[in-house]
Each structure stands twice: as structure tokens, then as C-alpha cells.
Amino acid sequence: MGVLKAYRFRIYPDAEQKQFFIQTFGCVRFTYNHLLMHRKQNSESKLTPALLKKDYPFLKDTDSLALSNAQRNLEKAFRRYYSGQSGFPNLKNKSNMWQSYTTNNQKHTIYFEDDKLKLPKLKSLVDVNLHRKIKGEIKSATISARNTEEFYVSILCIEEVEKLEKTHRKIEISYCPKHLVHFSEEICPIHFNQEKLLGQINHAKRKLRLRAKIAKKRKVLLANAKNYQKQKEKMNRLLVRRKYKKEDFINQLSYFLVENFDYIFVQENNSEDKYLKQEFTSNDWQQFLSKLRYKSEWYGKQVIIS
Structure with a gap:
């Protein structure tokens, strides 16, 4: 195909x-x-x-x-x-x-x-x-x-692309703000951990706010504040790293499911629990579903959304 x-x-x-x-x-x-x-x-x-x-x-x-x-x-x-x-x-x-x-x-x-x-x-x-x-x-x-x-x-x-070998297995999944996917059975998929990176981003944000306060105290425009601009660039690099890390996880997890299951039943419940730590948004979930759909089509598997 x-x-x-x-x-x-x-x-x-x-x-x-x-x-x-x-x-x-x-x-x-x-x-x-x-x-x-x-x-x-x-x-x-x-x-x-x-x-x-x-x-x-x-x-x-x-x-x-x-x-x-x-x-x-x-x-x-x-x-x-x-x-x-x-x-x-x-x-x-x-x-x-x-x-x-x-x-x-x-x-x-x-x-x-x-x-x-x-x-x-x-x-x-x-x-x-x-x-x-x-x-x-x-x-x-x-x-x-x-x-x-x-x-x-x-x-x-x-x-x-060649069809993947049939496994005769099925699984139910749904959206999880903390782990992206909630599984109907205990499996060991690709793990995602960004605590260290999030700590670096939060530290960079605090440092950026401090640089902004110093520039304001010195009555220097932020666009002309060299230390502020350097710190802003550092923070942007960390945000890009986070974006790519998340995209890589979504790619690996979607392929894992398609490789190991012939039928993937998706419960479309995108309600976000404000009391639960949120690392993945509903947009991340939709991106994941998009990859799951076309990969299942490529490799001869089925995604059923209810």
C-alpha cells in the first residue's frame, strides 16, 4: 500500500x-x-x-x-x-x-x-x-x-507500507489528562516523564520574570534588555524541547497500540478534571487520535470511536 x-x-x-x-x-x-x-x-x-x-x-x-x-x-x-x-x-x-x-x-x-x-x-x-x-x-x-x-x-x-501481523487482540482506551491515554487493561506501553524538563521550564520562567523586573527598574525596554532577551531565548528552547518530546511520545504510543491490537475502541470523553494534574490537553488527545486513525489504516487495523 x-x-x-x-x-x-x-x-x-x-x-x-x-x-x-x-x-x-x-x-x-x-x-x-x-x-x-x-x-x-x-x-x-x-x-x-x-x-x-x-x-x-x-x-x-x-x-x-x-x-x-x-x-x-x-x-x-x-x-x-x-x-x-x-x-x-x-x-x-x-x-x-x-x-x-x-x-x-x-x-x-x-x-x-x-x-x-x-x-x-x-x-x-x-x-x-x-x-x-x-x-x-x-x-x-x-x-x-x-x-x-x-x-x-x-x-x-x-x-x-506492509500490513502488520494480526494479533487477535482488542483494547479500550479513553482520554487521560495526566497520562494522555487510559487503558482498559494493564499493559506496559511507552512511558512519558517530563518532570525534569518542567522543572527547568518553571525555573526559566521565574528567572525571566526577575529579568523583566530588573529591566523595568532600570527603565529599559524589554526589547533592548539583553539579559531578558537571552533568558527568553533559553525558555523558548525549553518549550520547543517539550513540544518535540510530547510529539515523539504520541508517535511511539500510537504505533505501539496499532502494532499490538487489531481492534482499538475509543471512548470519546474529553472532559477535563480540573483537580487532576494535567500534562496533556484535549488538543494533544485529538492529535493522538489523528495519528491512530491513519496508522491503523496503513497497517490493516481498526479504530472504533464511540
Whole structure:
């Protein structure tokens, strides 16, 4: 069975590559915003990235597939708006923590060579922390950066997935704010412990509040307070670590259930007990269910939600 599967890796671009990525982020954002503003003002005429290049020649220096994908993303945003799934599309902001662009693999323009990645329009290879082997055919790559400091690539592939062996077992699960999942039987799944990390985050928050008080006492704007900004960056790194740790746990736990049970009965009770220590929100639960659904479909298992 051919399925779409994504892989995410940390990449380590050199100075020239970083400049290329930052420039591409800007061109993609510029294209998206101009197409959006044109659509607001001229709903009948259609503007395309190719037409934009005539008035803004600097766009010719960037990856044309990235600009085309910016147009597709805007069209998708409007479809979601008209179907009532989301609000009216907003302009892209340069000050956003995360910036990204997506490019497509056409005739082997995206590939790995040892632990390096080849991307369209970029002549040199980018260093990658290739911690997992990609088995499928590469369809696209999304380059993203956090504060233009940490860079990542998400590779989307078409991959053949074999059905898992039947276990003839079933299990009932429900939402648990503390452990994410409550099981109907005693099993030993993947354990999750973030107490140490939460302690570090709380310590960082207290330190950040102290830095803010000191800056206020000195009558310095927080944007100009170097110690405050350094501590804020430290706290943000810890929050990102927590996010990735939680995502990794959700991935492992969903696969564990699909691997070990043929039938997974889900009790959809998302009530949150305010007196119970909450480490997982209802959004985490919905993310877990989403992964459980598509993995069960991949591997020939069944999820029954009641």
C-alpha cells in the first residue's frame, strides 16, 4: 500500500546556504502577501507568481516551485475559508518565529548524498542529521527555520507500507489528562516523564520574570534588555524541547497500540478534571487520535470511536 509519509530532520546550512533560505522565505512571503492583497482588491482578475516576476525581477533568483506552492497555499486557505473551516487568510509576517517554504522533487532535484541534502536552486549540499533512513520516493521538501537560527527539513515521500501481523487482540482506551491515554487493561506501553524538563521550564520562567523586573527598574525596554532577551531565548528552547518530546511520545504510543491490537475502541470523553494534574490537553488527545486513525489504516487495523 502506497502512503504519504513525512520525515523531519535538523539541517546545518553554512552562511551562504542560510542566506539563500532566508532570501527564499522572504520571496515566498512577498508572493503570498501580494497575491492575497490583489485578490482582496481585484476579485475578478488573477495574479500569478509568473506575472509578479515581471514587476519584481528579484523573484527570478529564487526557487519558482516555492513561489508556486505559496500560490497553492493561498488557494487552499481560501477554500478553507469558504467552507467555514477557518477565518479569512491573513498576511504573512516577517516577525513570526517560524518561517518556511516548500519545493517539489522534479526529475531528481531533491535527493540525499550520504548525510547531505540536495535542494532545487541550491548548488551546494546541505549537512543533515539523517537519523532515520528514507525508504520511499521523495515528493517534496519543506525548509523551516526558528528565528532564522535553527533550520529543519520535512521530507514528504510516497512509501510502500506492509500490513502488520494480526494479533487477535482488542483494547479500550479513553482520554487521560495526566497520562494522555487510559487503558482498559494493564499493559506496559511507552512511558512519558517530563518532570525534569518542567522543572527547568518553571525555573526559566521565574528567572525571566526577575529579568523583566530588573529591566523595568532600570527603565529599559524589554526589547533592548539583553539579559531578558537571552533568558527568553533559553525558555523558548525549553518549550520547543517539550513540544518535540510530547510529539515523539504520541508517535511511539500510537504505533505501539496499532502494532499490538487489531481492534482499538475509543471512548470519546474529553472532559477535563480540573483537580487532576494535567500534562496533556484535549488538543494533544485529538492529535493522538489523528495519528491512530491513519496508522491503523496503513497497517490493516481498526479504530472504533464511540
